Amino acid sequence: xxxxxxxxxxVPAWLxxxxxxxxEVDSRAFTRFSPPEDLLTRAAAVLILFGERADGPDVxxxxxxxxxxxxxxxxxxxxxxxxxxxxxxxxxxLREAEEETGVDPSGxxxxxxxxxxxxxxxxxxxxxxxxxxxxxxxxxxxxxxxTAAVARVSLADLADPANRFRVxxxxxxxxxxxxxxxxxxxxxxxxxxxSVLLSLGGWEREWETGDVRDLDVAWAEHQARNAALGxxxxxxxx
Numbered sequence: 318x319x320x321x322x323x324x325x326x327x328v329p330a331w332l333x334x335x336x337x338x339x340x341e342v343d344s345r346a347f348t349r350f351s352p353p354e355d356l357l358t359r360a361a362a363v364l365i366l367f368g369e370r371a372d373g374p375d376v377x378x379x380x381x382x383x384x385x386x387x388x389x390x391x392x393x394x395x396x397x398x399x400x401x402x403x404x405x406x407x408x409x410x411l412r413e414a415e416e417e418t419g420v421d422p423s424g425x426x427x428x429x430x431x432x433x434x435x436x437x438x439x440x441x442x443x444x445x446x447x448x449x450x451x452x453x454x455x456x457x458x459x460x461x462x463x464t465a466a467v468a469r470v471s472l473a474d475l476a477d478p479a480n481r482f483r484v485x486x487x488x489x490x491x492x493x494x495x496x497x498x499x500x501x502x503x504x505x506x507x508x509x510x511x512s513v514l515l516s517l518g519g520w521e522r523e524w525e526t527g528d529v530r531d532l533d534v535a536w537a538e539h540q541a542r543n544a545a546l547g548x549x550x551x552x553x554x555x
Contacts, residue, residue: 319430322407328428328449331374332367335518339429339447347513348434358435358442362406363396364414365514366425368450373473374520376511377456379417380466380501390465392503394510395420398441406430406444418467419459424452436506445510474498476515478524484532492529500546502539504532 320340325333366377383390395414403409407430411422431445458464474480480498485491494512496503503511515521 362409363394364410421454
């Protein structure tokens, strides 16, 4: 089942457009990939947790440990593969978020389930779960071997045109959105989701989509800037 899990009035006014539109979108709004009919995929879910502070709404992001075998160092939503007993994508997303960030699930209100999205590189079929953080709890990188940093990133900063560009890979036709915000370099699956959600939620501002940078070069420049500042990409608000 996809679509809203609550009535729009159950969430703050700034989040209602996204809850409403969740009933209308399909996977094509987020990705052009679909799994081959004969391919076995593994079910997974991510928690897209929206909160609110004095300076406005934000979203919870993690940065994966550099030592991981896949997607090392990348920024991601809390999430992972489904396990027996999860009871569906909402259960998977909440369990993984608690394991990775220490978030207290009792303060989280799941508000919508988005269509399942196929990720070719990992063969995961990922279900994004939208949630509202009505009672925020402290968060941290619970297992440094898996998660290097946890951050609450402002939606206004993500929507700031100065923090947005696109990246490409040499030798391929692929191009995708990217963000450089709060010491975090966001690209790939997570950036694609964020880009669409900013638009669907009504938060997007006009930005320069023609600013396309080589992914490897942009990543190296990001690391160099963080090194010069004495950081490692985990300066996001907690």
